[in-house]
Amino acid sequence: MRNKKGNITYVKGYIEPYVGKLAIVICLTFFGISISLVQPLIFGKSIDCIEQKNFSLLIIFGIFSLLLECINGITEWIGGSVFARIGMSIVYDIKKDFFSDMLELPIKKFEQLKSGEFITRYETDITNFAEVLTKTVVDSIMNFISAIIILLFLLYLNIKITLVLLILFPILLFIEKLFAKEIQKQMIKIRDENDNYLSYFTQIIIGIKEIKSMVIEECCKKNMNNMQSVFVKCVLKKNNISLISGYVKSVCWAILNLFILLAGYNSILANTFSLGGFVAYTTYSVRFYMALKDVMSIYTRYCEVSVSVDRVLELRNDLKSCYDMKESRAIKNISGNIEFKNVTFKYDDNCIVLNNLSLKLFSNCCNLIIGSSGIGKSTLLQLILKFYPVNQGQIFLGDELIEDIDTKFLRKNIAYVSQEEYFLSASIFENMQYVNNQLTEDELIQ
Numbered sequence: 001m002r003n004k005k006g007n008i009t010y011v012k013g014y015i016e017p018y019v020g021k022l023a024i025v026i027c028l029t030f031f032g033i034s035i036s037l038v039q040p041l042i043f044g045k046s047i048d049c050i051e052q053k054n055f056s057l058l059i060i061f062g063i064f065s066l067l068l069e070c071i072n073g074i075t076e077w078i079g080g081s082v083f084a085r086i087g088m089s090i091v092y093d094i095k096k097d098f099f100s101d102m103l104e105l106p107i108k109k110f111e112q113l114k115s116g117e118f119i120t121r122y123e124t125d126i127t128n129f130a131e132v133l134t135k136t137v138v139d140s141i142m143n144f145i146s147a148i149i150i151l152l153f154l155l156y157l158n159i160k161i162t163l164v165l166l167i168l169f170p171i172l173l174f175i176e177k178l179f180a181k182e183i184q185k186q187m188i189k190i191r192d193e194n195d196n197y198l199s200y201f202t203q204i205i206i207g208i209k210e211i212k213s214m215v216i217e218e219c220c221k222k223n224m225n226n227m228q229s230v231f232v233k234c235v236l237k238k239n240n241i242s243l244i245s246g247y248v249k250s251v252c253w254a255i256l257n258l259f260i261l262l263a264g265y266n267s268i269l270a271n272t273f274s275l276g277g278f279v280a281y282t283t284y285s286v287r288f289y290m291a292l293k294d295v296m297s298i299y300t301r302y303c304e305v306s307v308s309v310d311r312v313l314e315l316r317n318d319l320k321s322c323y324d325m326k327e328s329r330a331i332k333n334i335s336g337n338i339e340f341k342n343v344t345f346k347y348d349d350n351c352i353v354l355n356n357l358s359l360k361l362f363s364n365c366c367n368l369i370i371g372s373s374g375i376g377k378s379t380l381l382q383l384i385l386k387f388y389p390v391n392q393g394q395i396f397l398g399d400e401l402i403e404d405i406d407t408k409f410l411r412k413n414i415a416y417v418s419q420e421e422y423f424l425s426a427s428i429f430e431n432m433q434y435v436n437n438q439l440t441e442d443e444l445i446q
Helices: 004-052 055-104 107-112 115-157 159-165 168-206 208-213 217-269 275-317 377-384 407-412 428-435 441-445
Strands: 338-348 351-361 392-397
Touching: 004 055, 004 115, 004 275, 055 115, 055 275, 115 159, 115 168, 115 275, 159 217, 159 275, 168 208, 168 217, 168 275, 208 217, 217 275, 338 377, 351 377, 351 392, 377 392
Parallel strands: none
Antiparallel strands: 338 351, 338 392
């Protein structure tokens, strides 16, 4: 896995192009929060105006409150629009790089990973990754600023009650840490089970003819239902842990709120707190609780999303095998015999396919290799194409070692016809253009 410094550098590369726009969003959000925080104070003053029967001042407060709400709505619309564009742009950037990296992976990595793992990482993990870079970062900053501003309002209204309210911070932090790690464990299980049933789904689509010919549809349905059932159980367990965490927080807040109400009641009786001031205070205290709860939940959110971030970065970290990363070069032309010298190759430690093989394929003539299934005929061709590195020995193309020749240059000069037909979901002409983008329809017909 990448080290933390490497991860930060990688993540930073996706944020940097949008720093200016993110700053605009943060400023607009801060402005909107500031406006919304003034509203409870205006509402409290309005109640005092009603109590004092000051109708003219009440009208002024009402008009001012309406004006602030209109301005807040406009800033939310602009900020939301810019933020949505940033989010989609980052998702696009990460997916583009992920797909490019995936195509450059060595064949062995494709064999190690299930198809569902690629699909889940491409769709779910990247979306979560992008959310961390945008929504989570902005929300974290704004919730923290909001909590500080609200705390100042609370201290302005009543210092003694606010000191009691600050007990919330260590309580919420303790609860968050208590449940976060368990939620992270469930997220890992959810991703694994999601990989499993998506891989199975892909296999069903690819092998649908064989499935129908063997009349095993019911068996496939049963297997898929079992996989989805396990996935649903993992999701429900994770949701239950989150709900329990939220319930514990709510109970703690309810107990603390009761003390605030009693303290406020005594202050009103002692004429040290007006009714309007207490109404404003209770409104701010609820907002402070919500902001503080959101700030504390960043830890849990980080634990959840770190699973997706690690999975995306893991694939990028495995981008090149040592074999593919060797320095190679393009040669002027490919010619000469292909020669295997004492080549040993095995797909895994338990299965040796080629054992000390020496073989020469002559140029400008037809070379025929005959043997029973599984003897290694296809493997020979795949080694020539550098799909796999040999364990021992060397392969020469003319006087050149194959491992010294640029991989893409080599493959462009070899026509490889597999036993299994493969077409992309497009017309024959479009499939041909993947190989030769200069091809015209007239040339294809001829």
